Amino acid sequence: MSENWLPSLKTDTPQAGFELAVKLSRMAVKITQPSDEVRTRLRAAYEQDSEQLIATSHVVAVHFQTVAAANNWWR
Amino acid sequence: MSENWLPSLKTDTPQAGFELAVKLSRMAVKITQPSDEVRTRLRAAYEQDSEQLIATSHVVAVHFQTVAAANNWWR
Amino acid sequence: MSENWLPSLKTDTPQAGFELAVKLSRMAVKITQPSDEVRTRLRAAYEQDSEQLIATSHVVAVHFQTVAAANNWWR
Amino acid sequence: MSENWLPSLKTDTPQAGFELAVKLSRMAVKITQPSDEVRTRLRAAYEQDSEQLIATSHVVAVHFQTVAAANNWWR
Amino acid sequence: MSENWLPSLKTDTPQAGFELAVKLSRMAVKITQPSDEVRTRLRAAYEQDSEQLIATSHVVAVHFQTVAAANNWWR
Amino acid sequence: MSENWLPSLKTDTPQAGFELAVKLSRMAVKITQPSDEVRTRLRAAYEQDSEQLIATSHVVAVHFQTVAAANNWWR
Known part of the structure; x- marks a missing residue:
């Protein structure tokens, strides 16, 4: 985990911000496992499990709040 | 996922903002699955499951916070 | 869902804001189901289930944050 | 539910704000059930269930964020 | 619960703020039970249960947001 | 737990902030257990359990909001 994978929270577009939120949610899993x-x-199982897909979507939503604020909501 | 599905967080009305929050909650699932x-x-099962419907509603609530802030709460 | 059910996040009182938060939590369920x-x-079952009642209360709490901020906390 | 149970989010002290957060978490349950x-x-069961006690504590935490912000954190 | 257990959200250090967040998460449980x-x-059981430990950590995280904001993030 | 493990919420980079969020999520577990x-x-079990990995990622996301705000989003 020595690489620089998060140079900034700034993104050019909301969509790129959303993709960054997805990445952040995955990186926390990667650091733990x-x-x-x-x-x-594990992915083969949980991607067939709606409860876990919703839980993943929840984590993305929390990170997207952070990324959106960091970008002043791309106003 | 190369299409541009999130050009902006701005919406004309609170209701359109709520619908965007629903879309955001679904897009995170779509990116994972x-x-x-x-x-x-999966939808056929979880839409009959109140626990998962509440969990989905929770994710929408988190995204709605973000969208509402982006729109300065449509004040 | 074509009706205009969310014209504004402004409410006259904190209590009306809380009731709006309850409505928002239910609308997300209605959109999905x-x-x-x-x-x-489903309601007949979950209203007898304390876990789901707590989960519902959680969603209301998240929406109440949004509504309260929209109303500048009714200061 | 016609009574006026939430006249204001302002409290004199942080502790009174915390108690208001507890009340808000319970009112959402009361509105649903x-x-x-x-x-x-239900209470007789869940007050012996640590998972549900933690879940309740979580809802209180979300409401306490709202109440604390409403009171400018009692600074 | 008549004692004054929460005189202020101000703490001298981030670490003291974190400890206050832990206290807040426990007080909500204590009020309910x-x-x-x-x-x-209950503690003897849940402190051996990783799911509940994570859930507890989640509640602390929510309260820490509140305490950190109250202290202007100890900047 | 007498050591000083949280001198500041300031970090030089977003990535260091993310690592601090991971640390905060673990410290709350450590204080409880x-x-x-x-x-x-417990770790040997939950690191093989996708539900708990997602739950852990959620806690990190909440703390990352706090750390990011403390650092003014490293703008």
């Missing part, structure tokens, strides 16, 4: 193999296996 | 077939199947 | 018949059936 | 008899029965 | 005996028994 | 032995055992 660094094994690509385990994450890939 | 891109298969229309799988999402349609 | 438009069938009155299904929602009525 | 108006029967005192049912709520009393 | 005032019995020390019951809470002690 | 101080035993390293128990936490290590």
Whole structure:
């Protein structure tokens, strides 16, 4: 995790901000479970589970609040 | 997901903002589970499940905070 | 859902704002599950389930944050 | 629910604000489940269930954010 | 619960603010379940349950937002 | 827990802020369950459980909001 994966919260567009929010939600999982193999296996299960998809969407929503504020809501 | 589906967080009315919040909550699911077939199947189950409907409503509420702030609460 | 059900986030009192938050939490469910018949059936179950009542209260709390901010906390 | 139970979000102290947050979390439950008899029965169960106690504490935390902001954090 | 347990949201340091957030999360539980005996028994179970530990950490995070804002983020 | 583990919410970069958010989410668990032995055992289980990984990511997201605000979003 030594690479620089989050140079800024600024994005050119709301959509790019949303994609950054998705990335942030995944990075927290990656930091807790660094094994690509385990994450890939878990993903095969949870992407068929609506409860977990909704839970993932929730995390994205929280990060999107942060990214949107950082970009002054792209006003 | 190359299309431009989120050009702005600005909406003319609070109600349009609420509908955008619903869209945002669904897009995060779509990014995690891109298969229309799988999402349609999951939807048939969760739309009969009050726990998941409440969880979905929660995600919409978080996005609505963001959209409302972006629109200065349509004051 | 073509009716205008959310003309404004402004309310005269905190209590009216709280009631609007309850309405917002229900509208998101209604958008996801438009069938009155299904929602009525689900309601009969979840209103006897404390976990789901707490989850509903949580969604109301998130919307109340939004409505309260929109009204400058009725200061 | 015709009584005026929420005249203001202002409180004299942080502690009174916290108590108001507890009240708000309960009122949302009461609006969804108006029967005192049912709520009393549910309470007997969930007050012995740590998961639900934590979930309740979470709702209080969200409302406390709102009340604290309304009071400018009692600065 | 007549004692004055929350005189202020101001703390000297971020760490003291974090400890206050922990206290706030516990006080909401205590208000809902005032019995020390019951809470002690529940604690023995949930402190061995990672799901509930994460849920507790979540509540602390929400309160820490409030306390940090109250202290202008100790800038 | 007498050591000074949170001197400031300021970080030089967004990525360092994200790492601080991860630390905050873990410290709340540590305060509730101080035993390293128990936490290590629990970790072995939950890091294989996608639901708990998502829940952890959620807590990080809440703390990241706080840290990002404290740093004025590293603008």
